[in-house]
Amino acid sequence: xxxxxxxxxxxxxxxxFLAAAVLGAALFxxxxxxxxxxxxxxxxxxxxxxxxxxxxxxxxxxxxxMYEGFTAITPEGKIxxxxxxxxxxxPDNMGFTFKLRKGVKTHLGNEFTAEDVKAxxxxxxxxxxxxxxxxxxxxxxxxxxxxxxxxxxxLAGVVVVDPYTVTIKFSKPDVLFPVYPFYFMDKTAMAGxxxxxxxxxxxxxxFKFVKWDRGQNVTLAKHADYWGAKASVDGVEFLIVxxxxxxxxxxxxKELDVVYVEQAALRRVMKTxxxxxxxxxxxxxxxxxxxxNQNLYAPxxxxxVREAICKSLDLDSMITGTLQGLALPLAGQITPGVAGYNASxxxxxxxxxxxxxxxxxxxxxxxxxxxxxxxxxxxPNRNEILYFASQLKQVLNMPVEIExxxxxxxxxxxxxxxxxxxxxxxxxxxPDGMYFLSxxxxxxxPYNRARWKNAEFDALIEEAQKTADNEKRYALYNKxxxxxxxxxxxxxxxxxxxVALQQPNVKGLALTAFRFLPFNSVSIQ
Amino acid sequence: MLTFxxxxxxxxxPVLLIAVILTFLANQAxxxxxxxxxxxxxxxxxxxxxxxxxxxxxxxxxLEQFISYIGGxxxxxxxxxxxxxxxxxxxLIGEGLLITPLMALAALAIAFPLGVLLGxxxxxxxxxxxxxxxxxxxxxxxxxPNFAMATGLVYVFALQLRWLPVAGWGSVExxxxxxxxxxxxxxxxxxxLSRTYMLEVLRTDYIRTARxxxxxxxxxxxxxxxxxxxxxxxxxxxxxxxxxxxxxxVVETIFNIPGLGSLAIQAIFARDYPVTMAIVLLFxxxxxxxxxxxDLSYGLLDPRIRVGGGGR
Numbered sequence: 001x002x003x004x005x006x007x008x009x010x011x012x013x014x015x016x017f018l019a020a021a022v023l024g025a026a027l028f029x030x031x032x033x034x035x036x037x038x039x040x041x042x043x044x045x046x047x048x049x050x051x052x053x054x055x056x057x058x059x060x061x062x063x064x065x066m067y068e069g070f071t072a073i074t075p076e077g078k079i080x081x082x083x084x085x086x087x088x089x090x091p092d093n094m095g096f097t098f099k100l101r102k103g104v105k106t107h108l109g110n111e112f113t114a115e116d117v118k119a120x121x122x123x124x125x126x127x128x129x130x131x132x133x134x135x136x137x138x139x140x141x142x143x144x145x146x147x148x149x150x151x152x153x154x155l156a157g158v159v160v161v162d163p164y165t166v167t168i169k170f171s172k173p174d175v176l177f178p179v180y181p182f183y184f185m186d187k188t189a190m191a192g193x194x195x196x197x198x199x200x201x202x203x204x205x206x207f208k209f210v211k212w213d214r215g216q217n218v219t220l221a222k223h224a225d226y227w228g229a230k231a232s233v234d235g236v237e238f239l240i241v242x243x244x245x246x247x248x249x250x251x252x253x254k255e256l257d258v259v260y261v262e263q264a265a266l267r268r269v270m271k272t273x274x275x276x277x278x279x280x281x282x283x284x285x286x287x288x289x290x291x292x293n294q295n296l297y298a299p300x301x302x303x304x305v306r307e308a309i310c311k312s313l314d315l316d317s318m319i320t321g322t323l324q325g326l327a328l329p330l331a332g333q334i335t336p337g338v339a340g341y342n343a344s345x346x347x348x349x350x351x352x353x354x355x356x357x358x359x360x361x362x363x364x365x366x367x368x369x370x371x372x373x374x375x376x377x378x379x380p381n382r383n384e385i386l387y388f389a390s391q392l393k394q395v396l397n398m399p400v401e402i403e404x405x406x407x408x409x410x411x412x413x414x415x416x417x418x419x420x421x422x423x424x425x426x427x428x429x430x431p432d433g434m435y436f437l438s439x440x441x442x443x444x445x446p447y448n449r450a451r452w453k454n455a456e457f458d459a460l461i462e463e464a465q466k467t468a469d470n471e472k473r474y475a476l477y478n479k480x481x482x483x484x485x486x487x488x489x490x491x492x493x494x495x496x497x498x499v500a501l502q503q504p505n506v507k508g509l510a511l512t513a514f515r516f517l518p519f520n521s522v523s524i525q
Numbered sequence: 526m527l528t529f530x531x532x533x534x535x536x537x538x539p540v541l542l543i544a545v546i547l548t549f550l551a552n553q554a555x556x557x558x559x560x561x562x563x564x565x566x567x568x569x570x571x572x573x574x575x576x577x578x579x580x581x582x583x584x585x586x587x588l589e590q591f592i593s594y595i596g597g598x599x600x601x602x603x604x605x606x607x608x609x610x611x612x613x614x615x616x617l618i619g620e621g622l623l624i625t626p627l628m629a630l631a632a633l634a635i636a637f638p639l640g641v642l643l644g645x646x647x648x649x650x651x652x653x654x655x656x657x658x659x660x661x662x663x664x665x666x667x668x669x670p671n672f673a674m675a676t677g678l679v680y681v682f683a684l685q686l687r688w689l690p691v692a693g694w695g696s697v698e699x700x701x702x703x704x705x706x707x708x709x710x711x712x713x714x715x716x717x718l719s720r721t722y723m724l725e726v727l728r729t730d731y732i733r734t735a736r737x738x739x740x741x742x743x744x745x746x747x748x749x750x751x752x753x754x755x756x757x758x759x760x761x762x763x764x765x766x767x768x769x770x771x772x773x774x775v776v777e778t779i780f781n782i783p784g785l786g787s788l789a790i791q792a793i794f795a796r797d798y799p800v801t802m803a804i805v806l807l808f809x810x811x812x813x814x815x816x817x818x819x820d821l822s823y824g825l826l827d828p829r830i831r832v833g834g835g836g837r
Contacts, residue, residue: 044791047609214620215783216694241692241781242791250691253683408561408796 037219038233038506038519040258041241041250045214048132051183051203052123055132061260062218062238065518066107067183067203070098073431075510075517077337079179082228083112083204089468093173095142095157100164105225106186107201107208114166118158119187122147125155133429137180142169175468179430206231206520215240222520231520232508248275248501257506257524260515261499263380269499270324280500283328285338285428285513287436290388290491291450296420297373303488304362310348310491311355312395313388319494322383327494332481333436335495337513339470340433340477348491352395359396367397375421376403378410384423384493414449423493424449431514433477437461441484452489533820537813544809545598545802549591552798559583559607559796581607598806604799608792614799617788618807624694625777625784626811629769632707633762640712641758644719645751651724659716666713671706671772675779678702692781703780707772711765718761722754729753756823763816770808 046059051067054060070084084098104112121138124131125147138144142157157169168177189202201209206228207220221235241247244262248269251259261269261279269275292309294300315329329347334340356366364370375385375392385402392398400421405413413419426447428435439445442461443453457480464476484490500511505525510517560577578584582593597604603614647659682702683691693699726732727750735745770786777786785804792800 045609213783214617215787216781239693239781240783242787243778243781246692246779246781249679249684253687253691255691255693408558412558412561 036233036524037235037237038258038522038524039237039239039256040260041247041256042218042238043240043242043244043247043262045240046212046218049209049212049218050200051120051134051185053130053132054134054183061515062220063183063203064205064516065207065220065236065520066201066205066209067185068205069180069182069184070178073512073514073517075512077339077431077512077514079339079431083184084178087178089175090167090169093170093175093466093468095167095169096177097161097165097167098178100166101227102164104204104227106204107223108186108188109225110186110188111163112184112186112204113163114160115163116184116187117166118155118160119190120182120184121158122153122155123185123190126153134180134182137177137182140170140172140174140177142171144171173466175465175473176430176432176434179432181430206518207236210235226520229520232523233519236519251275251501251503254503257503258509258516258522259501261501266326266499267324269501270326275501278501278504280502280509280511281326281497282511283336283513284496284498285335285431286425286496287330287333287335287440288423288425288493288495289330289333289440289450290493291414291419291422291424292452292490293417293420293450295417295451297371299362299364299370300420302362304358305364306488306491308355308358308362308396309392309398310488311351311358313348313391313491313493314350315347315494316350318384318387318391322387323494323496326497326499328497330492330495332485333441333490333492334433334477334481335428335436335513338428338433338436339431340474342478342481345478345481345485348485355395359398367399370399372399372401373421374401374403375423376405376410376419377422377424378407379404381423388423415446417449417451419449422449428514433474434461434464437477437480437484438465441480441489450490452484454483454487454489457483457489530817530821533817537810537817540813541806541809544806545595546591548802548805549594552801553587555796559798581605594802603803606792606797606800608795608797608800614803617800618785618803621783621785621788622807624782625770625773625786628700628704628707628776628782628784629766629773632704632711632769633766635704636708636711637715637762639708640715641719641751641754642716643712644716644721645723645746647716647720648723648727649746660720663713663716666709667717671710671775672779674709675702675706675776678705679779692779694780694782694784699780703776703782706776707769710772711769714765714768715758715761718758719754722757723750726750726753759819759822763812763819766815767812770812 042058042061044058046062047056048054048059049062051063054063068082070082070087071079072082074080081101083101083104085101087096087098089096098117100112100114100117106112106116121141123129124135124138125144127148127150138155141155143152143155144157146152147155157171159167159169161167170177184204185200186202186204189200204227206223206226208223210219210221212218217240218238219235220238222231222233224230239250239256241250244265245268247256247259248261248265250256252275269279290309290313292300292306299305319325319327319329328336331345331347332342334342336343359365359367375389377385382402382404385404389400389402392400410419414422414424426436426440438461439447441448441452441457443455443458460476460480460483464473464480467473467476485492498511498515500509500516502509503524507523507525508521509519510521560574560581560583575584582590585593594604601615603618606612606614606617609617643659643663647656650656679691679702682689689698689701690696732745732750735749740749773784773786774790775786776782777784778790781787785807789801789804791797792804
């Protein structure tokens with residue numbers, strides 16, 4: 001009797017699984033019959049889905065598919081016209097006149113005109129709206145300060161000449177204004193104040209917002225009246241997958257079409273041949289460097305000490321050992337794929353003997369007399385500081401200890417110039433090398449966390465900000481970079497290689513230095 | 526009975542108050558300033574920092590913040606999230622509220638009878654291969670950490686056999702693996718206890734008497750033996766629920782389930798104090814509530830323990 005009982009149980013068990021499998025297969029097949037959306041993942045809920053308060057990376061991935069600026073980038077990383085067909089600098093680069101594209105329809109069905117440009121800029125500057133990342137680029141526009149102080153609600157520096165022409169006047173020269181990644185919004189969405197635009201889909205991009213199920217997904221649908229290459233997929237679903245490993249598993253199970261692989265899962269992807277074959281790689285537009293604050297540690301004041309430190313780092317070993325080979329040694333402070341990159345600059349070569357000699361010449365033979373120092377960073381950079389500390393101790397016998405600090409406090413301390421020795425990075429906000437040089441190494445920049453100052457470098461940057469001609473400006477970047485590296489103002493470390501996975505039936509995906517391009521170029525066979 | 530219930534419910538208030546105080550203090554003690562986390566790269570902007578601090582009321586003295594928080598809770602307002610601009614915490618939590626406690630209770634509802642069944646089976650066939658076999662399974666179920674089990678389940682059922690989806694929430698198939706992961710250790714634990722209690726009960730005099738009287742084995746088991754193991758077993762339900770709730774933290778993160786567990790983890794990393802505090806309070810209330818129900822149920826099972834009255 002017991003034997004029969006068990007057998008019946010097993011049969012029922014098998015039947016249950018079979019039923020579940022059939023059910024699953026039926027549901028899966030039914031999905032295929034509906035709209036074919038491109039499925040990808042994001043690591044967290046976006047902080048916001050409007051372009052005004054937009055202030056973080058995940059939101060940017062989504063917004064880039066819905067909103068556009070004056071210009072856009074090609075798969076090769078070059079600038080091309082988007083909502084502006086052409087532009088002309090005002091005398092002395094104190095502004096620009098933009099000729100806008102005609103016949104562009106927004107998601108709300110209205111035609112995009114110069115009024116929308118003005119309305120978007122004003123929305124970004126009104127203090128109550130809590131304007132995010134894009135508001136920073138408007139500081140250079142005439143009248144911006146008055147708006148931020150709440151004295152007025154209109155931006156004096158923006159003049160609507162006619163529906164397709166807008167002139168923007170600056171309070172100081174800025175040649176890069178056209179490449180700033182603005183997200184223009186239909187002005188009618190702004191009518192309701194912050195409440196209105198927080199949930200509207202009012203862009204000109206190839207996809208429009210459909211819904212956001214918090215914790216689950218964000219769904220976009222294709223914009224049928226898009227002015228450019230219309231999307232061939234019906235929409236995009238960004239599934240929220242906090243765990244990097246789960247995202248890769250979902251890709252393997254064909255539940256995702258495209259995945260941007262986060263740090264934690266890179267090793268698995270590189271070690272699995274089937275996944276490696278399906279991967280796309282591109283260097284990220286992100287510099288990494290070793291900051292040495294001369295104000296806080298006396299030996300850093302000596303150029304020989306800094307040179308010794310840079311020469312004792314074996315970046316190739318670090319890349320193979322701790323980064324799965326997914327990085328390149330960085331030569332300067334502009335990365336490949338970003339305008340102004342100097343391909344002829346070579347990374348600082350590993351030279352242990354040379355480094356030891358330099359340190360001895362500087363008065364610290366074999367690390368003697370060097371006060372103890374801590375190299376600090378946040379938890380995700382733990383391996384990196386471990387490597388640096390052990391390498392410096394081994395080669396130079398430098399008294400370095402490691403310190404892992406919580407992110408919020410660390411960034412605050414760095415911004416205040418209180419961290420003596422730290423590896424950090426910086427991602428490009430717009431596609432031009434000026435971003436790195438002016439934000440991280442220009443003397444007065446608030447983000448010059450190592451507090452490195454060089455008058456010649458600063459003069460070159462200021463001149464570059466007034467040089468509209470691209471080639472001439474890039475030459476100035478090169479000169480400035482050579483000074484930075486020649487003086488060993490920092491040790492450039494690595495540039496990360498991004499990895500993305502795409503299913504074999506997905507075509508047309510573009511992974512650039514700036515993550516994915518909008519998905520309207522993607523088709524699923 | 527009614528006075529008893531009222532007294533016990535009132536007893537929850539100091540428990541919850543202590544929970545709030547402890548969480549509040551813990552959040553303050555943890556290194557990291559939520560405004561610094563919010564500002565991130567822009568933390569050099571003193572004007573912006575001052576504005577944000579004032580907007581969230583973080584520039585007031587601690588005691589004042591605490592009191593205004595308590596006042597808010599009493600009216601259902603748990604404040605605004607630090608992470609999502611303008612989003613009330615109650616809205617964020619409302620979405621997860623339907624998922625996590627339901628998952629925990631569903632897991633308990635399946636694990637409890639399953640565990641009792643396995644434990645009883647092992648007890649009545651003590652030292653036979655049935656007993657040994659079951660014990661091995663139980664030890665594995667309790668010892669293997671849930672994230673290791675999760676990887677194994679996902680590998681076999683989602684990637685190799687393709688029977689179940691890897692992650693997500695909304696369909697029946699998506700609930701199978703997460704629930705299984707919660708059920709296994711719970712059922713294993715209950716089975717172990719159940720087996721021990723059953724062995725004890727089976728040795729008692731009244732069971733021997735019942736057997737001698739000729740009571741059929743099945744009736745004796747159900748009517749007499751099982752009933753007597755229920756009281757100690759139910760006591761553990763409270764503790765088990767605590768384990769289930771913390772189990773949901775891991776399970777929800779692995780399977781992308783938008784419940785309170787994954788929300789809590791994300792909130793902790795983002796220094797989103799209002800959300801963490803609200804979730805701690807909710808879990809405490811839920812846990813205390815279940816324990817109260819368990820206490821009340823004793824009276825139903827064993828007339829000798831009519832709480833508040835006689836046999837104490």
